[in-house]
Amino acid sequence: MLNHLSEFKEIMEKANLDEIVIRSFEKYYLQVLSGETGKLSEKDISPPDKTNIIDYQDLETPDSAHLEKLAVIKLNGGLGTSMGLRKAKTLLKVKDDLNFLDIISLQILHLRRETRKEIPLLFMNSFNTHHDSLFYLKKYPELKTGNLPLDFVQNKFPKIKQSDLSPLKNKNDNLNWNPPGHGEIYLVMQISGILDQLLNSGFEYVFISNSDNLGAVVDEKILGYFAENNLPFMMEVCKRSNMDRKGGHLAQTKSGQLVLREIAQCPENETEFFQNIDRYRYFNTNSLWVNLKALKKKLDENDNLLPLSLIVNPKKVEGEEVFHLETAMGAAISLFADSKAMVVNRDRFAPVKKTNDLLVVWSDAYKLQNDYRLVLEKDVKEPPKVYLDERYYKTIEQLEEHFKEGIPSLKKCRKLEIKNDVYFGKNVEFAGEVVISEKGMIEEIRKN
Template sequence: MAAAAAALSPADAEKLSNLKSSVAGLNQISEDEKKGFINLVSRYLSGEAQHVEWSKIQTPTDEVVVPYDSLAPVSDDPAEIKKLLDKLVVLKLNGGLGTTMGCTGPKSVIEVRNGLTFLDLIVIQIENLNSKYGSNVPLLLMNSFNTHDDTLKIVEKYSQSSVEIHTFNQSQYPRLVVEDFSPLASKGVTGKDGWYPPGHGDVFPSLKNSGKLDALLSKGKEYVFVANSDNLGAIVDLKILNHLIRNKNEYCMEVTPKTLADVKGGTLISYEGRVQLLEIAQVPDEHVGEFKSIEKFKIFNTNNLWVNLNAIKRLVEADGLKMEIIPNPKEVEGFKVLQLETAAGAAIRFFDHAIGVNVPRSRFLPVKATSDLLLVQSDLYTLSDGFVTRNPARKNPANPSIELGPEFKKVGNFLSRFKSIPSIIELDSLKVAGDVWFGSGVVLKGKVNITAKSGVKVEIPDGAVLENKTINGPEDL
């Protein structure tokens, strides 16, 4: 994928020069952050576009995207497993706020199940691994300036835990005012609104700039497993770790078979002899339909990534990670602004012997909305040792499709509308809209559609069994 960088036009060169002097005066951010930001803007202005020649795209072979079932089994010897685990660090991307679900703090502190939060489950999982094998797998949390203070308070509750927990911040960059390319902070917009975290592609330079990377390498750590904190399926997998160490793969992206719900997700392709991520934003308009087809592009990126720490150090020091820039336009306090971001998955093409592993769907269980929360809080899943596992009583391999109306969007409202989460083992689809309340012990089967008319309250009674039913008012119950 050729990166075509043009020389800056005189107008753009002037923009960049003015921006440099404005940014130099911003005392809220470090020299590393200033340098990283100017570097990103200058790449953006030079029109360093990633052009994909559609005809050159090839489907990756099984050597490049390895089927999970073909990975060698791991030795049963606890001493061998300890050796593997002692090379590992788990890093969770913890920069997101739970605003879409009506929460004010870090998303990782939303209660998922049995009163336990995402973070509780992550800590319990690593505690169990460490105590079982006598290993010392540390947990790193990459926060943003939005989640940093809250996370530090939350992490205090694990002070007695056997897991070493480290936090560091991803970069803080100024939002760019589109009109004159000045930092929003220089327009009198004070506080957090003037700034943004530049996407999770920033994990690599931030690991290095925070000093965490060198500290981990000095302790003999070799691989970092990076995942979103809201993906309940992203647990340590010894088979993958073992495969990477044996084959000296510097980077591994977990992909999983695409369903119609994932058609916009990035996919892995072979391109000019290297494996790389293809995102929908890079696809020429006339090929978008093809990109979304689950026949041609059968897999998508789960954002569970395994990366060699020495390789991260080598590439960051050589400024060798030039991931595709994702421009994210916003409006803040009446100003049209631009956020330039990068994604960690796009770094795959810069690492040696990079691969994908085509993992079971169970390793991708993100909670992005209350409809996902309903799934993981229901009897469709069980919880043991911090692991959320699918109930084998569910015969259909796919999860039910769930659509909840705006009344259920915020976690607080969602929880108040269910006396208990219904049984959904035999559910195919559920649509709920309007002023609907659920009693306890409700069972949903087949296709259920509950739409309360405006001004009408629908209360599903305790113990009700609804199978292939449409309900528009109390009279339908």
């Protein structure tokens, strides 16, 4: 396979990308050329020791809240293409006529009022979401604090044609680029000056989470534990269920260092071990607590390029098969000695990735509290599992059309599976486990 690196470099230089961003792409492109797999075998890892795992239930109320030293960053680079969107996913209305950006903003403003601490909120946007998001956030002029900006923007990597590993050259230049994954956050914080600004302003800790996970809010007990134990890096994890067996899991190396293993990093003949939820019990929620001084030190040690595992993400652009080169921010757990994982309840993990998830959050299974936290209703022990036929419910437009009369009650429902083209009336209620296979309109209570 020919090496097209010089061509990629020329394209990136013309796009005025920082020299270190070009070096970052070069490092990962050469890994692709060399055929590196990034596989993590059973012989190299084991389940994490109890000493590396903290249970939220064991936490005590901290002596000091440490809130005056905390900043909050939300990852906001996604377009929601899996739901047919072509704008920032966080502009999508999600609860009580509020979108994700509304709820995140109202959460932090409420926290500031209650604690009288000016906790900064920053968004890491992509080139796809930057303008739309900042324009919308003008409705909350009080969000910005001090000299800190409201957002900083990810860089972009050129897409790679799978056929010959050359640059994609679509007539629409926007289609030739992809965000490099949220693992780039550490580099972007450094080269944008955000990291130094936070440190120089007296901030020592940052809580980073996905914008589409409204359960990820500042928790003073978690912050207190993280600060008082002087940890460099901590990841919130949840216990895996059968629903999670194909997702990445937490493990540790033979030397006792915590690591993440994604399904793409698992050798094919070890899938049974990977999916064994009794062996590997925890998954990453992508909510992280990071010590800013430790991060600065680690970046300086690595010439700003943290050695995060490469993710080669296959995609299609107008029929052309391409690769996106990406990294994940949770992979940094393997870089910090004494990093830990904290087991939290599922109420801190309510992501909206597909229309299935959105229907659950729209429903009465969830409610917004006065502090704008999204929580399950009192008698709902866990979110109902919803499966929607993607032929009819894959996009937001399809979902809204089928439920335009009203959202069914799901607070008594454990599982809902819809296998056909079904529309719903105003006062539909589901209870127990319900499977709908027939086409048509449903206007009554369904129980099983």
